Amino acid sequence: MSFEWPWQYNFPPFFTLQPNVNTRQKQLTAWCSLALSYCRHQKLYTLDVMEAQESPVFNNKKIQRKLSTDTIQVIFEELRKKGNLEWIDKNKTRCLIMWRRPEEWGKIIYQWVSKNGMTNSVFTLYELSNGDDTENEEFHGLEDWMLLRSLQALQLERKAEIITLDDSKGVKFF
């Protein structure tokens, strides 16, 4: 399924950070949702700022416009404030993209677990993310760090508990 670009993507001013505050707000909101939906579509969980500048999201070759690194940083900062992004390193070159927040993932996983009547059973993390049973689920292929955070979120809600198995981690659902 190819990615559907929003109308703003082909609007040249979209790639210039607007000085007018109201316009800028709307622009940034649009950018945030575009970035997140693109990452969701491509199943990207991490982004490198340098690479991002060349990625089709921030660089529309058809209208020959691309975002400057400064503007990308502004957008990333917005995402971070909303909780959808986390910097891996201090220099802000790589980041984790959470187009779904851990709590949301937790909810989805728990729904699947309870729907299949698998509460009170134990799973390894690998089973959840790469098992045959979960192949059609959205969280299939979820990267470990993200999975772990989602389960931690569930743990806080007392819906799960993370346990350490021999050489890997597992989780028990309640």
Next chain:
Amino acid sequence: MDRFVWSSGLLEINETLVIQQRGVRLYDGEEKGKMDVGILLLSTHRLLWRDHKNHDCCIAMPLSQIVLFEEQAGGIGKSAKIVVHLHPAPSNKEPGPYQTSKYSYIKLSFKEHGQIEFSRRLSEEMTQRRWEHMPVSQPINTSTTSQAGRTRAVGIVGIERKLEEKRKEMDKNISEAFEDLSKLMEKAKEMVELSRSIASKIKDKQGDITEDETIRFKSYLLSMGIANPVTRETHGSGTHYHMQLAKQLGEILLAPLEEQGGMMALTEVYCLVNRARGMELLSPEDLVNACKMFEALKLPLRLRIFDSGVMVIQLQSHSEEEMIASALDNVSEKGSLTSEEFAKLLGLSVLLSKERLLLAEKMGHLCRDDSVEGLRFYPNLF
């Protein structure tokens, strides 16, 4: 060493010191002189040496005696030296430390270094040969050679000398003239300080000044150009002159403003008005002050200052909303516009058209596209 003569060590008129170096010993050829270590001085005319212990012992030699010189690098235990080859001494030379010498060269031994700079300066002086066209008056003037030494206006050297003198005269005149000006400026500063202090005293109503005199003094201040100190900041104040000027401007500018679409940059107004006046031109400051009074005088013009600092005069009837709405229409019609295209479309100056587009952007009607191609404005679809 027999080229040296005893000297008082004083520099003559027109002779200037170029460089001096202490810790120098003089050698007559290869032999160490009976002189000790001393200070070597180079002037525009002579090479002088003074004993560092006995300051009265001073000898000098004209630079014209020097044929050439060369540097001799130092070694371990040996200081660097300059070897100076000399012309034979003139027969009428005055007495010096040595009557005769079997060498026609001397050595300058730099015990405390400094030979590099010294030799550089020496070579400069030898190239410039300033002693040839700068006559020195010698107080002990017995020999005829010094008479001949007085340069006459012959040849290129004479011309150069005359030019130099003329330049010096001019220099002197200019600095004398400006001397008065700087004195005047100082006095003016004092006057301004004085009037300011009195003005502030009036403001505080301190001092023994009666009401009558206060008013009189205020009018003096006004005529001198210092506005009423109490109400200086308020809008209605200003000198009589500015008020009259504002009224005059109100009449002159109506027609051009209509023509230009109701708005003109202040620089254009300035050019227009001064061209019309011909004589008695306005200063920019007067123009701005007069324009600031438009509103107070209920004239149909307004001075307006944009965010970017650009100042314009516009008709009061000129409505900004209309302008922006029409700007939006224009941009939507063309899809997008740069300020140059907009200017061409409306017949405005580029400066004013940019201001209008920026204003429309500020109000949220337009958005900008900044790229290598330039700055374009689009209708704000966000």
